[in-house]
Amino acid sequence: MDHHCPWVNNCVGFNNHKFFILFLLYIPINAIWLCGTGGHFFITQFNWDDISEPANINLLISLCIAGIFGFALFFFGLFHLNLVRMNQTTIENLEQEGESLFDVGCFRNCGSVFGRATWMWMLPVASDVGNGFYYPNKYQPDLFVV
Numbered sequence: 001m002d003h004h005c006p007w008v009n010n011c012v013g014f015n016n017h018k019f020f021i022l023f024l025l026y027i028p029i030n031a032i033w034l035c036g037t038g039g040h041f042f043i044t045q046f047n048w049d050d051i052s053e054p055a056n057i058n059l060l061i062s063l064c065i066a067g068i069f070g071f072a073l074f075f076f077g078l079f080h081l082n083l084v085r086m087n088q089t090t091i092e093n094l095e096q097e098g099e100s101l102f103d104v105g106c107f108r109n110c111g112s113v114f115g116r117a118t119w120m121w122m123l124p125v126a127s128d129v130g131n132g133f134y135y136p137n138k139y140q141p142d143l144f145v146v
Contacts, residue, residue, distance in 0.1 A: 002089040012090075014132035017113050021084060022124055024077035031070025038063045084113050104136045112136060 002012040005020065012020045038059060046056065083093055087102045087109035103109060112135070114121040115128050136142065 003091060014130070015126075018115070018127050019124060021077070021080055021113065022122065024073055024080055025122075028070045028074040028077060031066040031073070034066040035063060035070065038066070084110055087112065101137050102135055104138065108136060 002017060002020075004011045008016075008020065008023065010016065042059060042063065046059070080090075083090065085106050086093075086100060087104065088100050092100065104112075110121070111118075112129050113127065115125075117128075
């Protein structure tokens with residue numbers, strides 16, 4: 001188990017770690033898209049004469065919320081991508097007991113979370129690497145060849 005995430009109301013572990021990381025990547029991407037398209041509309045079409053119109057208020061609130069969530073989850077996602085790069089869980093990172101036994105290199109670490117096929121890393125499909133009981137480590141880096 002990595003940790004309990006209140007955002008997804010579930011524990012993040014072996015079977016859903018990839019989906020959690022993708023969630024943390026998709027939200028900032030969508031927030032940037034919303035801020036870009038909404039910002040363009042705000043600049044070009046916004047009705048300053050009737051700012052109290054519900055559509056105008058909804059647009060401003062949506063842009064603020066998307067900006068805040070996108071900014072916060074962008075850095076949270078970078079933090080978790082760094083953990084994937086080092087092959088650490090959040091709990092292991094908080095304990096920091098020296099070098100990780102399970103760090104087998106950046107590419108293999110990413111492959112152990114996202115799967116063997118690199119073209120499927122950003123797609124929300126289940127990973128095909130490992131069984132959740134045995135993991136590649138410094139002494140057996142080819143336990144599951146990526």
